[in-house]
C-alpha cells in the first residue's frame with residue numbers, strides 16, 4: 001500500500017479513536033468530576049502535543065536518524081524486507097515496548113533521568129491528553145531509539161506511521177480517565193487502571209507499573225501494583241509530592257535548576273512574561289465584552305469582592 005494512503009488511513013483512525021476515548025471519558029469516568037478543560041489542558045495541547053511534537057519530529061527524523069542512516073544503513077542486508085508488514089510492526093512494537101519498560105524503570109531509579117521524566121508525572125488531573133506531557137530530552141531519546149532501527153534495518157516505510165498510530169492510541173488509552181475491565185487480558189495489555197496508579201502520588205507505586213503497551217513486563221519482572229481499588233480523588237493523591245512549575249519553558253528549566261516559580265514574580269521581565277496570557281484575555285474581554293444578550297436589566301449593586309492579584313489568578317487558571 002502506498003505510504004500516502006497509509007498516512008491518510010492512520011490519521012482517520014486516530015481522529016476516530018480520539019472522539020471515542022473522549023466520549024468514553026464522559027460516559028464512564030474512572031475519577032468523577034474531572035473537567036474536560038482541566039488544569040494544564042492548554043499547555044499539554046498547544047505546547048506538548050502540537051508545537052513540541054512538530055519540531056521534535058523534524059529534529060529526530062531529519063537531523064538525527066537521516067545522518068545515522070548515511071553511516072549505518074543496513075537495509076542492503078534485507079534482514080526483514082521479506083517479512084509481512086504485520087510481523088514487522090509486531091516485532092518493533094514488542095522490542096520497543098521492552099526497551100521503554102527498562103528505560104522507564106531506570107528513570108525512576110536514577111536522579112538525572114528522573115529530571116527528564118518528572119514532567120510526565122506533574123499533572124494532577126490525568127486524562128487522554130496527559131500522556132503528551134514529556135520532557136524534550138525524553139522524547140528525543142525514546143523516539144530516536146524507537147524509529148531509528150525501523151529505518152536503519154530497512155523495514156517497510158509504512159511501519160513508521162503504523163507504529164506512530166499504535167503509540168498515539170495506547171498513549172491516549174492508558175492515560176484516559178476511563179473504567180476498563182479487560183479480564184485475563186490485563187496480564188498482557190496495559191490498562192488505564194494500572195497506568196493511572198503509576199501517576200498517583202503514593203510511595204508504594206513509585207517503583208511499579210512501568211509498562212506502556214504490554215503489562216506483561218510488569219508481571220514478568222515483579223513490578224506490578226494492582227490493589228483492586230482506585231487512588232484517592234484529592235489533588236494530593238495525584239502527581240508529584242513537590243511543587244512543579246506550570247509554565248512549559250519553566251518545566252524544562254526546572255529539570256536543570258530548581259527554583260520557586262512564585263518567587264520569580266519579583267523580576268519585572270518574568271512577571272511580564274508570566275502574566276502575558278491573562279493580560280491578553282483581559283484585553284480581549286475589554287475589546288469584545290461578553291455581555292448578556294437581550295434587553296438591558298437593571299442590576300442591583302452586589303457586595304464588593306476582594307480583587308485577586310493577577311499572578312494568583314493566573315496560577316489558579318493555568
Ligand SMILES: [Zn+2]
Nearest residue numbers: 104108117198
Ligand atoms: Zn513514570
Ligand SMILES: [Zn+2]
Nearest residue numbers: 120131175195
Ligand atoms: Zn504516563
